[in-house]
Amino acid sequence: MVEIKSKLPEKEKKTDKPDIVIKAESLSLYYGSKKALHEINLPIYKNRITAFIGPSGCGKSTLLRCFNRMNEIVADVNIEGNVYFHEQDIYDKDVDPVMLRRRIGMVFQQPNPFPKSIYDNVAYGPKMYGIRDKSLLDEIVETSLREAALWDEVKDSLDKNALALSGGQQQRLCIARTIAVQPEVILMDEPASALDPISTARIEELMQKLSKEYTIIIVTHNMQQAARSSDYTAFLNLNEELGAGYIEEFGPTRELFLNPKNKKTEDYISGRFG
Numbered sequence: 075m076v077e078i079k080s081k082l083p084e085k086e087k088k089t090d091k092p093d094i095v096i097k098a099e100s101l102s103l104y105y106g107s108k109k110a111l112h113e114i115n116l117p118i119y120k121n122r123i124t125a126f127i128g129p130s131g132c133g134k135s136t137l138l139r140c141f142n143r144m145n146e147i148v149a150d151v152n153i154e155g156n157v158y159f160h161e162q163d164i165y166d167k168d169v170d171p172v173m174l175r176r177r178i179g180m181v182f183q184q185p186n187p188f189p190k191s192i193y194d195n196v197a198y199g200p201k202m203y204g205i206r207d208k209s210l211l212d213e214i215v216e217t218s219l220r221e222a223a224l225w226d227e228v229k230d231s232l233d234k235n236a237l238a239l240s241g242g243q244q245q246r247l248c249i250a251r252t253i254a255v256q257p258e259v260i261l262m263d264e265p266a267s268a269l270d271p272i273s274t275a276r277i278e279e280l281m282q283k284l285s286k287e288y289t290i291i292i293v294t295h296n297m298q299q300a301a302r303s304s305d306y307t308a309f310l311n312l313n314e315e316l317g318a319g320y321i322e323e324f325g326p327t328r329e330l331f332l333n334p335k336n337k338k339t340e341d342y343i344s345g346r347f348g
C-alpha cells in the first residue's frame with residue numbers, strides 16, 4: 075500500500091461533476107447457466123478514466139465486454155438488468171451492435187493488427203463505414219496516428235506491414251484504428267500487459283491525453299497502473315457462494331486507494347489477497 079500511495083499522482087483537480095456516459099443497473103450476466111456477474115450498478119463518467127481491478131476470474135473483462143455487447147460474439151450469454159449508453163438501453167432489440175461498437179470501441183490485451191499495411195489498418199474502419207474519398211481517408215489516417223502518438227514513427231512507412239512493428243507500436247496502431255471511427259468510449263482490456271515497461275509507460279501517457287476527448291475504461295491487474303492512470307476505480311470481487319463477480323467498492327481512485335471504505339478493498343489493494 076505504501077508503494078501505491080507514493081505513486082498516486084497529484085491529479086489536476088477535476089472538480090466539475092462529470093456527466094454519466096454509461097450506466098449499468100442491476101446488471102447480471104450468465105455464461106450458459108453459470109452466473110458470472112451479480113447485480114452490477116455502476117456509472118461511467120465522461121472524459122474520465124475508470125479502472126476495473128480485482129482478483130482473477132471476478133468478471134472484469136466480462137463487465138467491460140458488456141458495454142459494447144462483445145460478450146455476444148464470444149459466448150452464449152444471458153443478461154439481466156440494463157446497460158444505458160446515454161439514455162439508450164444498449165440491449166434493446168432495435169440497437170445495432172455494429173453501430174454500438176463504432177461508438178464504444180475496444181482495444182485488447184494482445185495487439186491484434188490486421189496483416190495489412192499500417193495505412194490500411196487505420197483506414198479499414200472508416201472505409202467500412204462508407205468513406206471512399208482518398209484525401210479524407212489520408213486525413214483520418216494521419217490524425218488517428220497522431221492522436222495515438224505513432225505518426226512520427228511511421229509516417230514514412232505507411233505501406234509497411236503492421237505486423238513488422240514492435241508490440242508497443244502495434245498496440246498504439248490498434249488504438250489509432252479504434253480512434254479512426256470516432257468512438258466516444260474506448261474499452262481497454264489490459265492494453266499494456268503484453269508490453270515492456272517503456273511501451274507500457276507510453277500507453278499510460280497516451281491514455282491521459284486521450285481522456286481529454288474520450289471516455290476510457292481499462293481493465294488492469296496492475297494496481298500501480300490503476301492508481302497512476304485512472305480517475306475512478308471499481309474494485310470487483312468474487313462472491314464465492316454465487317461464483318459471480320460483484321462491485322465491492324467504486325469511487326474516485328485516490329479515495330479508494332488512500333481511504334478505502336471497505337475492509338476487503340483495503341486487503342486487496344495492500345496485497346493481502348488476490
Ligand SMILES: Nc1ncnc2c1ncn2[C@@H]1O[C@H](COP(=O)(O)OP(=O)(O)OP(=O)(O)O)[C@@H](O)[C@H]1O
Nearest residue numbers: 105110128129130131132133134135136137148149
Ligand atoms: N467465453 C466464456 N464462456 C464461459 N465462461 C466464461 C467466458 N469468459 C469468461 N468466463 C468465465 O467468467 C468468469 C469471469 O471471467 P473474466 O475473464 O471476465 O474475469 P476476469 O476478472 O477478467 O479474469 P482475469 O483477471 O483472470 O482476466 C470466469 O469464471 C470465467 O471462467
